[in-house]
Amino acid sequence: MAQDKPRKKVSRRKFLVRAGLGTVGVMAIGTYVFRNPIRREVLEMAETLVPPYSGSGTSANLWFEVLEDNRVRLHSPKVEMGQGAFTGLAQIAADELDVAPGQIEVVAAATDSGVVDAMSTGGSLSIASLWQPLREMAATMREMLKNEAAKQLGADAGSLSTREGIVFSGEGSLTYAEIAAAATEWELPEVPELRAAAQYQYVGKPVQRVDLAPKVFGSPIFGLDAELPGMLHASIIRPEAVGAQLKSLDSKAAADMPGVVKIVELENAVGVVAESYPQALAACRKVKVEWDVPKRWAEEDIRSLLQVGKGDKMVTQKAGKAVSEEDGAVVSLSFTSPIGAHAQLEPNGALAHVEEGKATVVLSTQVVGITRNQVAEALGMKPEQVNVVPTYLGGGFGRRLNTAHAIEAALLSRAVGKPVKYMFTRQEEFQHDTFRPPTHHIVKARLGEDGLLDALEHHYASGDVAIGSLIMPSALHQVLGTDIGAMRGGNIMYDNIPNRRAVQWHTSLPFATSWWRSLGLLANTFAIESMVDEMAMRSGQHPADFRLAHISEEGAGARIKAVIREAVEKAGYSDEVQNGRAMGLAASIDTNSPCAHVVEVSVEAGEIKVHKVTCVLDCGLAVNPDQVRAQCEGSILMGMSAAMHEKMTLHKGELQPTIYGPYQMALMRHAPKEINVYLLQGAEVPLPVGEPPLGPIAAAIGNAVRRLTGQRLTDLPLRMG
Amino acid sequence: MKIAFTINGRAQSVEIEDGNTPLLWVIRDQLNLKGTKFGCGKAACGACTILVDGEAVRCCSYAAKLAEGKQITTIEGLGTRAQPHPVQQAWIEEVVPQCGYCQPGFIMATAALLEKNPAPTDEDIDNNIVNVCRCGTYYRMRKAIHRAAALQAQQVAVNPKNQ
Numbered sequence: 113m114a115q116d117k118p119r120k121k122v123s124r125r126k127f128l129v130r131a132g133l134g135t136v137g138v139m140a141i142g143t144y145v146f147r148n149p150i151r152r153e154v155l156e157m158a159e160t161l162v163p164p165y166s167g168s169g170t171s172a173n174l175w176f177e178v179l180e181d182n183r184v185r186l187h188s189p190k191v192e193m194g195q196g197a198f199t200g201l202a203q204i205a206a207d208e209l210d211v212a213p214g215q216i217e218v219v220a221a222a223t224d225s226g227v228v229d230a231m232s233t234g235g236s237l238s239i240a241s242l243w244q245p246l247r248e249m250a251a252t253m254r255e256m257l258k259n260e261a262a263k264q265l266g267a268d269a270g271s272l273s274t275r276e277g278i279v280f281s282g283e284g285s286l287t288y289a290e291i292a293a294a295a296t297e298w299e300l301p302e303v304p305e306l307r308a309a310a311q312y313q314y315v316g317k318p319v320q321r322v323d324l325a326p327k328v329f330g331s332p333i334f335g336l337d338a339e340l341p342g343m344l345h346a347s348i349i350r351p352e353a354v355g356a357q358l359k360s361l362d363s364k365a366a367a368d369m370p371g372v373v374k375i376v377e378l379e380n381a382v383g384v385v386a387e388s389y390p391q392a393l394a395a396c397r398k399v400k401v402e403w404d405v406p407k408r409w410a411e412e413d414i415r416s417l418l419q420v421g422k423g424d425k426m427v428t429q430k431a432g433k434a435v436s437e438e439d440g441a442v443v444s445l446s447f448t449s450p451i452g453a454h455a456q457l458e459p460n461g462a463l464a465h466v467e468e469g470k471a472t473v474v475l476s477t478q479v480v481g482i483t484r485n486q487v488a489e490a491l492g493m494k495p496e497q498v499n500v501v502p503t504y505l506g507g508g509f510g511r512r513l514n515t516a517h518a519i520e521a522a523l524l525s526r527a528v529g530k531p532v533k534y535m536f537t538r539q540e541e542f543q544h545d546t547f548r549p550p551t552h553h554i555v556k557a558r559l560g561e562d563g564l565l566d567a568l569e570h571h572y573a574s575g576d577v578a579i580g581s582l583i584m585p586s587a588l589h590q591v592l593g594t595d596i597g598a599m600r601g602g603n604i605m606y607d608n609i610p611n612r613r614a615v616q617w618h619t620s621l622p623f624a625t626s627w628w629r630s631l632g633l634l635a636n637t638f639a640i641e642s643m644v645d646e647m648a649m650r651s652g653q654h655p656a657d658f659r660l661a662h663i664s665e666e667g668a669g670a671r672i673k674a675v676i677r678e679a680v681e682k683a684g685y686s687d688e689v690q691n692g693r694a695m696g697l698a699a700s701i702d703t704n705s706p707c708a709h710v711v712e713v714s715v716e717a718g719e720i721k722v723h724k725v726t727c728v729l730d731c732g733l734a735v736n737p738d739q740v741r742a743q744c745e746g747s748i749l750m751g752m753s754a755a756m757h758e759k760m761t762l763h764k765g766e767l768q769p770t771i772y773g774p775y776q777m778a779l780m781r782h783a784p785k786e787i788n789v790y791l792l793q794g795a796e797v798p799l800p801v802g803e804p805p806l807g808p809i810a811a812a813i814g815n816a817v818r819r820l821t822g823q824r825l826t827d828l829p830l831r832m833g
Numbered sequence: 834m835k836i837a838f839t840i841n842g843r844a845q846s847v848e849i850e851d852g853n854t855p856l857l858w859v860i861r862d863q864l865n866l867k868g869t870k871f872g873c874g875k876a877a878c879g880a881c882t883i884l885v886d887g888e889a890v891r892c893c894s895y896a897a898k899l900a901e902g903k904q905i906t907t908i909e910g911l912g913t914r915a916q917p918h919p920v921q922q923a924w925i926e927e928v929v930p931q932c933g934y935c936q937p938g939f940i941m942a943t944a945a946l947l948e949k950n951p952a953p954t955d956e957d958i959d960n961n962i963v964n965v966c967r968c969g970t971y972y973r974m975r976k977a978i979h980r981a982a983a984l985q986a987q988q989v990a991v992n993p994k995n996q
């Protein structure tokens with residue numbers, strides 16, 4: 113079971129009642145505060161814990177509005193980027209508020225009104241981190257409504273009941289909207305007792321996604337769909353090569369192009385504002401820019417920078433002795449993973465409107481509060497003067513944990529005195545992404561006389577993931593001495609192996625690398641789980657039994673073992689090659705959610721094909737089992753895409769390719785025809801979902817290929833030699 | 834120049850400066866139909882797929898002047914919440930979308946496929962539905978496409994005039 117986390121206190125500060133805009137009551141309760149961590153705690157957190165939701169630190173404090181039609185609007189501190197957070201949050205709130213999920217409308221909180229997460233939407237934490245605070249908010253609001261209804265009805269609050277947005281007494285009933293409309297003053301009760309699991313009506317059910325209709329009928333819900341009256345369009349010219357510096361700019365020819373309003377030099381970039389987007393693009397082609405390129409980086413340069421043994425070293429796990437040949441033959445394998453692009457379908461961009469003393473920015477972002485602070489700073493404003501309005505995101509995957517381009521849109525808007533919508537081109541996306549860093553791994557293993565592992569070591573080199581990012585204070589890295597993003601999945605979960613080491617080698621690369629869904633997990637698990645399977649084969653043992661023998665019942669051990677057992681059983685795992693297909697198993701634990709996959713693979717004309725995936729995930733309480741499954745399916749597909757197809761390279765200083773197609777990705781024809789997801793519940797609370805299933809997929813495929821063909825593939829993307 | 838076409842059943846004429854402007858921007862920015870998405874601008878992702886005379890077209894790479902006299906359907910004109918197109922209905926029943934950004938393009942591409950091939954096999958789907966979904970909803974999409982084919986067949990059986 114997941115350990116009980118210490119209960120955070122909710123401080124109840126304010127409660128507002130506001131009229132107008134169809135709003136009859138506004139509830140604003142409480143803020144969570146992120147604890148200042150010390151090293152040991154943080155390392156543990158990075159490994160297993162769900163960090164608490166971190167609150168906004170602004171005065172805006174709006175969680176719920178009761179609308180005139182008796183629906184409730186929830187201002188979500190987390191954004192919706194496909195992970196289904198809005199649906200899960202509606203279910204959680206519905207159960208405490210006593211309304212139907214369909215009565216809840218979820219919107220992403222804007223910085224001037226609602227509570228936005230001071231950190232981010234990410235880390236698979238939307239549901240897990242809001243589970244406790246949201247229930248407390250909702251239950252408090254229900255009690256407030258009841259207490260007020262008691263006054264209005266002249267009844268005893270204890271005798272009232274609530275259902276579907278209505279308070280009932282023996283005498284009569286009032287809707288939440290009626291209560292809120294008539295209320296003049298509210299009493300703030302203590303946080304009431306929360307519902308027990310047996311009382312959940314909506315949590316744990318496959319409630320339909322709340323955003324299904326807008327997404328199926330084409331509603332304008334994304335950042336790039338936003339418009340403001342009088343809006344102009346912008347495109348930005350960025351450095352042509354890694355490390356290039358703007359040397360000279362000649363915008364005369366471009367300025368004469370149709371529709372061009374202004375050409376603005378930005379920091380190492382040039383912005384072109386025009387009446388329409390095609391005009392902005394056409395004018396960009398006429399801008400003459402010269403760049404200083406101190407060095408034309410090549411792929412080999414990166415590979416030689418990024419190697420186990422180079423950069424900053426940090427031992428992230430240590431038990432027993434370092435492995436040495438003196439104690440017996442050591443097997444050593446080297447693995448690599450390439451630079452990965454986010455390639456989210458909605459390009460980045462921002463709609464900004466800077467006016468006298470205030471600014472509004474509408475965009476798809478995972479860092480709402482940080483973006484506000486950045487824009488405010490760039491404009492010389494106070495954060496309260498800037499309203500960041502997050503929309504639905506056309507994919508996040510970590511790409512939108514850095515949306516500093518909102519600054520550029522704001523500067524362009526200020527330069528022309530009108531709203532400006534800036535959109536990345538797809539080439540810009542591919543060349544100026546904050547990439548998944550490439551990695552290099554050396555894994556060493558030795559079998560003892562009992563045929564079990566006596567030593568296992570994982571040495572891994574990575575570029576920045578968390579280091580240098582906005583959402584983790586850099587002091588944290590000094591305390592830890594390691595990049596905790598690169599570390600995800602880097603430690604060895606097999607605690608029965610007496611001699612274990614995990615050693616990180618960190619190097620900052622000449623281009624930006626950062627968060628990419630599941631961080632280091634995909635590559636680290638690929639390396640470790642490939643080696644473990646290899647050793648199981650060399651030891652002549654069943655890959656599941658071999659793994660189980662190396663895991664104790666301590667900590668999360670029992671839960672890891674359970675997913676492995678369930679996966680081989682549900683998949684009918686067999687070591688034999690049957691009908692030209694072989695199976696592969698791999699497992700990992702990420703943010704306290706263990707996951708195991710069994711894949712069924714064939715190799716046809718040199719191409720690896722995945723036919724079937726059996727996925728077992730223990731994510732604790734699945735608030736919406738259907739959407740947990742959807743996240744597993746999506747993680748599997750995204751992981752397969754990265755594991756089998758995707759690769760960016762540096763060529764003469766340019767990151768390439770710059771378009772879908774040449775940047776190969778999993779398409780419909782690559783998707784397994786069968787994906788079966790099984791959920792185990794090893795905890796009473798929801799645990800992270802959106803990333804853990806990415807972990808084992810690459811290794812599972814590699815292990816199947818090894819069993820089918822005898823070849824041990826050690827480089828991503830997996831290609832037959 | 835002026836171009837005239839029918840979009841979602843309505844006659845429309847628009848003034849464009851350059852006939853080679855991609856139709857996508859006419860649809861999104863001049864007609865304010867935002868359901869058709871910009872993903873790449875190079876006919877490489879399918880997010881901008883619409884129907885032009887019943888054919889799936891990636892309108893980011895389709896000159897607006899070519900639309901003259903054509904029948905155009907975008908996601909907004911495919912079906913309504915009250916009367917969803919079978920593909921939309923199937924998409925809802927299978928709960929396909931995640932982030933949703935690619936979905937209009939896939940739905941339009943599927944609608945075009947089912948027009949030509951009312952009962953596509955898995956292989957037909959693999960060969961014809963070649964858009965990009967980063968969220969990896971392919972597995973549910975395939976199920977939804979088969980379901981849409983079945984729904985469409987039912988509708989035709991009930992009301993042969995729909996054919």
Ligand code: FES
Nearest residue numbers: 872873878879893
């Ligand atoms: S936007 Fe048209 S195919 Fe990508």
Ligand code: FES
Nearest residue numbers: 932933966967968
């Ligand atoms: S649902 Fe997000 S790209 Fe397809």
